[in-house]
Amino acid sequence: MILSMIALAAVGFHVAGIFAAMHAVMHTRTSQGAFAWSLGLVFLPYLSLVPYLFLGSSHFRGYVDLHRQRQARFFMLHDEASQPPQGAAVLTPETVDDPRYAPIGRMLKTAMHGGHALTLLVDGHAAFDAMLAAIARAEHYVLVQFFIIHDDTLGGRLRDALLERAAAGVRVCLLYDGIGSHALPDRFVERLRDGGVEARPFATRRWRNRFQLNFRNHRKVLVVDGTHGFVGGLNAGDEYLGADPALSPWRDTHLGIEGPAVADLQRAFAEDWYWVTGERPPSLAPLDRCGRAASMIVATGPADRQESCSLFFTQAITAATKRLWITTPYFVPDAAVFGALRLAVFRGVDVRILIPDRPDHRTVFMASTLYAHEATVAGIRMFRFYDGFTHQKVMLIDDDTAVVGSMNLDNRSFRLNFEIAAVNVDATFASEVEAMLTADFARSDEINPNDYRRLPYLSRVALHVARLFDPVL
Incomplete structure (x- = not known):
């Protein structure tokens, strides 16, 4: 029996x-x-x-339908935004036609605009000091989105800042990913809600994919009153300030934006907020001509008709003619991106990629090690950052373009996660990023192709086994 x-x-x-x-x-x-x-x-x-x-599972039809109707039905924020505060400039965004990045704009139905002021925020203390200061100045609304929020000292500072603004009559909308923030206790969220903060978890789950762990919202976005925006690689937890001894010091990069692109940050947040709540968050028109930089917000995800994140990287890499410097915590490129990197070397481009010297996810680290070896054989210069853990997602293209965002070079960012980045064209800002990355490369060791050959045979086998998990890394 x-x-x-x-x-x-x-x-x-x-x-x-x-x-x-x-x-x-x-x-x-x-x-x-x-x-x-x-x-x-x-x-x-x-x-x-x-x-x-x-x-x-790779489908979640409700979100796909909403996402593909966004332009026509819900999120014409430039047209529907309320009038700016008294004394602020009326938005008349200047569209910048840069043929290098125009295909990305057409793919994502967005555009590059001029007139931005950019602030490079190096590491967690500078980034969160700037973001918390912007929140403290909010008069109308605050839109906040993080993949991870922890109930620790930094998470408590963020919570208290949001509660203070909500008590002052400012509308506060907070999104956090339901899986990324799985350790966030209910009492943390309940305290926010009791204080007037609209705090909601993001999930693509419906009845048919209620078990789904894929399709996480990996975006990090902050918009204050429609005039100040922030995007980058940092989440809200003490380890992002270097409090985890195993990974400290934590190396990361965020970006502050003022200008027309803030409206596109709002739109990306609005899509996610609408999916969760069925309502649109507040919006105001951003200020115009705050500076000289041209910027385009690139929001990608698995609901796009194309594999937009992979195609974004492929086009950005193809645009490089002199220099391509990339820093990423996870280097698990797909065939298209890896091919574009190798072709850039053959075009005579100075291709350098900076990855961590210590793991936060062992399997991804092992797969990255194998890809790094294959990259060096192809002529790509690979570096390991030894002074802590590098989590930043930054790309420097030639002498005028710098990308800062949430996108990693792995399949999860390419096809499974919702991601966001800012593509910025400005020689002055690019020089700041160049100085930052030059300092990072100075705190790294270049990988030699012989490093792989020196590994014991079973260690090399383990690296190849780890790469078999590419589809879910």
Whole structure:
């Protein structure tokens, strides 16, 4: 009897695995991912079926429908924004036609505008001091979005700043990712809500993908009164200020923006807020001509018709003619991005990539190590940052373009996460980023192709095994 039940359960697992494999073949975004999932689901359903429920689905139709109707139905913020505060300039954004980045704008239905003032914020203390100061000056509304918020000292400072503004009559909207902030206790959120802060978790879950762990909202956005915006790599937790001894000092970069692009930050937040609440958050027109920089907000995600994040990197890399410096905590490029990097070397571009010397996620670190070796063989200069953990997501292109945002060079950013970045064209700002990255490279060691060859054989095997998990890294 017991053996019959075991046999029946085994048959059930295999049948379910076959149906799940059919789903994987139809819906997984890459052929490599489809092959990996279907192979495991057919031959090892006991091990792969449950993970597939959490990681495998690639569709969440409600969000896709909303996202693809955003321009026509919900988020014409430039047209629907209220009048700016008395004495502020009326928005007449100057569109900048830069052929290097125009394909990105057409893909994402956005544009590059001139007239921005940019502030480079190096590391957590500078970034959060600036963001908390901007929140303290809010008169109308505050829009806040983080992938991770912790109930610790920094999280408490953010909470208290938002509560203080809400008590002053300012509308405060807070989004945090339901999985990224899984450790955030209910009492933290309840205190915010009791104080008048509209705090909501982001989730793409509906009944058919209620087990889904993919499609996380990895964006970090702050908009204050429509005039001040912030975007970058930092989350709200003490480790981002260097409090984790295993990863300290924590190296990261954020960006402050004033000018027309703040409206596009608002729009990205508004889409996510509408998905969660069914309502649009407040909005005001940003100030115009705050500076000389041209900026374009690039918001990507798995609901886009194209694999927009991967295509964004591919086009940005292709735009480089002299220099391409990138810093990323995770280097697991797909074929298109890796090919673009190698072609840049053959064009004579100075391609350098900075990655951490210590892991925060072991499997990703191992896969990155193998890709770093293959990159050096192709002529890409790879560096490991040894003075702490580098989490920044920055790209410097030639002498005039700097990108700061939330995007990593891995499959999760390319195809599974909602991401955001600012592409900034301004020689003065690019020189600031160059100085910052030059200092970072000075605190790093260049990777030699022989480093891989010196590893024991079983260690090299482990690196290749780690790379098999590319589709979910």
